[in-house]
Amino acid sequence: MPRLGNFLEEEECVPFLGLVCAKDLPPGGSKDSDLEVPTERVSRDLSSRAPKGLTLPVPDQPQPLLQRGTRLRLRQRRRRLLIKKMPAVATIPANSSDTPFIQPGPRTLDGRWISLHQSQQERKRVMQEACAKYRASSNRRAVTPRHVSRIFVEDRHRVLYCEVPKAGCSNWKRVLMVLAGLASSTADIQHNTVHYGSALKRLDTFDRQGILHRLSTYTKMLFVREPFERLVSAFRDKFEHPNSYYHPVFGKAILARYRANASREALRTGSGVRFPEFVQYLLDVHRPVGMDIHWDHVSRLCSPCLIDYDFVGKFETMEEDANFFLSLIHAPQNLTFPRFKDRHSQEARTTARIAHQYFAQLSALQRQRTYDFYYMDYLMFNYSKPFADLY
Numbered sequence: 001m002p003r004l005g006n007f008l009e010e011e012e013c014v015p016f017l018g019l020v021c022a023k024d025l026p027p028g029g030s031k032d033s034d035l036e037v038p039t040e041r042v043s044r045d046l047s048s049r050a051p052k053g054l055t056l057p058v059p060d061q062p063q064p065l066l067q068r069g070t071r072l073r074l075r076q077r078r079r080r081l082l083i084k085k086m087p088a089v090a091t092i093p094a095n096s097s098d099t100p101f102i103q104p105g106p107r108t109l110d111g112r113w114i115s116l117h118q119s120q121q122e123r124k125r126v127m128q129e130a131c132a133k134y135r136a137s138s139n140r141r142a143v144t145p146r147h148v149s150r151i152f153v154e155d156r157h158r159v160l161y162c163e164v165p166k167a168g169c170s171n172w173k174r175v176l177m178v179l180a181g182l183a184s185s186t187a188d189i190q191h192n193t194v195h196y197g198s199a200l201k202r203l204d205t206f207d208r209q210g211i212l213h214r215l216s217t218y219t220k221m222l223f224v225r226e227p228f229e230r231l232v233s234a235f236r237d238k239f240e241h242p243n244s245y246y247h248p249v250f251g252k253a254i255l256a257r258y259r260a261n262a263s264r265e266a267l268r269t270g271s272g273v274r275f276p277e278f279v280q281y282l283l284d285v286h287r288p289v290g291m292d293i294h295w296d297h298v299s300r301l302c303s304p305c306l307i308d309y310d311f312v313g314k315f316e317t318m319e320e321d322a323n324f325f326l327s328l329i330h331a332p333q334n335l336t337f338p339r340f341k342d343r344h345s346q347e348a349r350t351t352a353r354i355a356h357q358y359f360a361q362l363s364a365l366q367r368q369r370t371y372d373f374y375y376m377d378y379l380m381f382n383y384s385k386p387f388a389d390l391y
Contacts, residue, residue: 160219
């Protein structure tokens, strides 16, 4: 986790989230003894200035002037009131970072920052409750390279990012490359460099000690998206545009199995897969081709019941969440999350309205089964049911 910065003026500094203000600690001091350390420091300083052989009496508390005492009482009162409003910090489970989450960089503490922090606490609470209910054995499992194969590493700012395709992953990898000093601007990085280059390391390329060290000391984050919208976005990207991989590998198999009387041309190219055919493939337990990361569950891609993520962002509030996260890790002030659409920029982003149009092509049973397929993602990340007839 990043070192904590002084983000308040000295007179307004509060022990935020159970942490001690930097001005209250001596060099090398510990927050476990924050009440005793200042008095000890005063004693040492006064004794060191006394003439040899003369002992100066040091009061337990220096006697301030009346005006200074009044200001101190007011400051302490403000401190207590603010502490009462702060969400409690939960016990840190296994695979979580050493330091409690997180103070912002050099930006002002205001109501919006507090709201964003509380939103993070709520997202983590919901995710942990879902894991406790449905994945009770996860906390007893060991982390393996497979569990961290989708996690990218940025060592300079000590960040781990779990890639969720169709949830802003291309632009997030651009941001990581800028943070790592591999590019000066996100706008300079081409799509192929992002996805087919080897500039960013994955966590599973490290040995076990390297994996566990980074899991326990780096800031771990992922960004998620409403599952039906993410699925439609993946379908539009991979099957409604020319694609030299998904058409011959997935398209040909899907058409051969789920389209009656498919034309010879369709079977040859794999082009023209329709959304209901794609959903048939998705829900088939005997799929003719395997699962793909673009429509796999987030719970399987990132193992959030096994790895305790420090930050959970959402595609629906991407710009706000992303820039909040960049402030938390003390990223350069001029680095913001890019707004541009990575592929098919002339085409509208997949919205709830567009996703509903695609799912309207399905039967009620198919919609229900698709919802069941993504049920854990809906539950863990607190997304509402997208259709009223779902149960």
